[in-house]
Amino acid sequence: xxxxxxxxxxxxxxxxxxxxxxxxxxxxxxxxxxxxxxxxxxxxxxxxxxxxxxxxxxxxxxxxxxxxxxxxxxxxxxxxxxxxxxxxxxxxxxxxxxxxxxxxxxxxxxxxxxxxxxxxxxxxxxxxxxxxxxxxxxxxxxxxxxxxxxxxxxxxxxxxxxxxxxxxxxxxxxxxxxxxxxxxxxxxxxxxxxxxxxxxxxxxxxxxxxxxxxxxxxxxxxxxxxxxxxxxxxxxxxxxxxxxxxxxxxxxxxxxxxxxxxxxxxxxxxxxxxxxxxxxxxxxxxxxxxxxxxxxxxxxxxxxxxxxxxxxxxxxxxxxxxxxxxxxxxxxxxxxxxxxxxxxxxxxxxxxxxxxxxxxxxxxxxxxxxxxxxxxxxxxxxxxxxxxxxxxxx
Numbered sequence: 001x002x003x004x005x006x007x008x009x010x011x012x013x014x015x016x017x018x019x020x021x022x023x024x025x026x027x028x029x030x031x032x033x034x035x036x037x038x039x040x041x042x043x044x045x046x047x048x049x050x051x052x053x054x055x056x057x058x059x060x061x062x063x064x065x066x067x068x069x070x071x072x073x074x075x076x077x078x079x080x081x082x083x084x085x086x087x088x089x090x091x092x093x094x095x096x097x098x099x100x101x102x103x104x105x106x107x108x109x110x111x112x113x114x115x116x117x118x119x120x121x122x123x124x125x126x127x128x129x130x131x132x133x134x135x136x137x138x139x140x141x142x143x144x145x146x147x148x149x150x151x152x153x154x155x156x157x158x159x160x161x162x163x164x165x166x167x168x169x170x171x172x173x174x175x176x177x178x179x180x181x182x183x184x185x186x187x188x189x190x191x192x193x194x195x196x197x198x199x200x201x202x203x204x205x206x207x208x209x210x211x212x213x214x215x216x217x218x219x220x221x222x223x224x225x226x227x228x229x230x231x232x233x234x235x236x237x238x239x240x241x242x243x244x245x246x247x248x249x250x251x252x253x254x255x256x257x258x259x260x261x262x263x264x265x266x267x268x269x270x271x272x273x274x275x276x277x278x279x280x281x282x283x284x285x286x287x288x289x290x291x292x293x294x295x296x297x298x299x300x301x302x303x304x305x306x307x308x309x310x311x312x313x314x315x316x317x318x319x320x321x322x323x324x325x326x327x328x329x330x331x332x333x334x335x336x337x338x339x340x341x342x343x344x345x346x347x348x349x350x351x352x353x354x355x356x357x358x359x360x361x362x363x364x365x366x367x368x369x370x371x372x373x374x375x376x377x378x379x380x381x382x383x384x385x386x387x388x389x390x391x392x393x394x
Contacts, residue, residue: 001114002044003353009144012039021137022191028385037133038387039141043358043374044394049114050152050372056118056295057108057362057369063293064123067285068095068276079301080279081318081341086254087245087275093259094272100260101271102166104196104236105131105159105370109382110360113351117294120286121348121359122316125277126270127240129188130361130388131155132195134373138390150393155363155371156199162366163203171258171267174233175208176200177226181239182211189238196236212239217252223265224256233258236269241278242319244268280316280343299345308335312347326381349380357382 009015013024016037024037071077072095077088094101106125112118135155142151170176178197180189197207208226215232216225224232237244244253258264259272276282283299290296298307307313312331317324318341328347329336350357359382361373375386 043391054369097260152372158365159199171233177235297346304344
């Protein structure tokens with residue numbers, strides 16, 4: 001694993017925008033626009049490195065499914081902050097019926113510097129983004145800059161294949177709606193949902209488009225409807241389950257949830273059991289089930305324990321995106337209590353490549369490792385101001 005600098009392509013911004021990456025620049029707190037898509041540098045891997053990472057990702061995914069089964073079997077929902085009996089029941093049923101429910105993708109965030117074993121930082125299994133840049137923009141960059149080279153990137157093909165393979169699980173005779181929140185000012189969710197809709201259409205599915213805010217409730221039939229007053233039988237949502245189950249329409253969503261048994265009216269993708277994997281408490285349960293595993297970091301939900309005096313730790317809210325609420329605690333300081341439920345994970349500083357802190361985003365599609373996206377930041381927490389860099393296998 002190596003970082004190399006290079007000259008960006010002429011007119012690179014227009015190029016990536018035409019490829020679907022609609023926000024190639026990020027406005028920073030000082031008001032200055034700086035590249036989010038950054039092709040002034042790239043990362044190089046060898047094929048054996050990538051093959052080893054693929055094995056790690058698929059092993060971690062299998063471990064996460066085992067942890068999910070443990071949570072359900074041992075009723076560990078309170079460790080995840082899930083206390084509403086209706087949500088517990090919905091997640092439990094979805095887990096038991098998981099083979100009847102479409103499930104598409106997820107992204108592991110890994111600490112890796114090319115030398116030691118990759119370490120799991122978290123699993124974004126419900127609403128992962130940075131997909132378009134990983135699947136599309138960096139592939140076309142490679143074809144322009146390194147024709148004939150390779151890349152850890154089968155995302156597009158696997159997405160289409162997974163939609164096609166799971167199409168029989170969708171309710172017949174109705175379009176698959178794709179929904180994002182109109183409150184997303186940046187356009188990241190819109191871009192991601194639009195791309196996933198395109199992959200579903202390439203798989204032969206009938207699709208339609210709607211924002212979460214446009215979804216209506218028909219009080220006469222007791223069903224969700226779209227802006228053409230059609231029943232919404234199936235919907236891919238880039239909208240976290242913790243919002244769906246606590247918003248003003250949560251009662252309707254839970255009462256009409258189709259968990260594969262045919263008794264509800266709306267099938268949501270990702271399914272409700274993804275709440276088990278998108279919660280940071282999963283990290284602590286993994287460490288409990290697989291203590292000392294080379295690809296895990298010690299993690300707890302009841303406090304930092306020995307980490308405060310030894311390695312330091314990172315406190316992470318159980319739910320959150322883009323590093324929101326993540327706090328780094330250096331070793332040797334007294335533990336800092338936080339009021340909100342958190343996961344306390346061993347501090348493993350992101351590797352430094354020429355002053356850039358890098359995190360690997362390794363994708364899983366249809367239960368298989370499918371590709372890699374790389375983000376860089378200046379600090380230890382990968383946040384909204386991180387940059388995406390392409391990679392190549394040479």
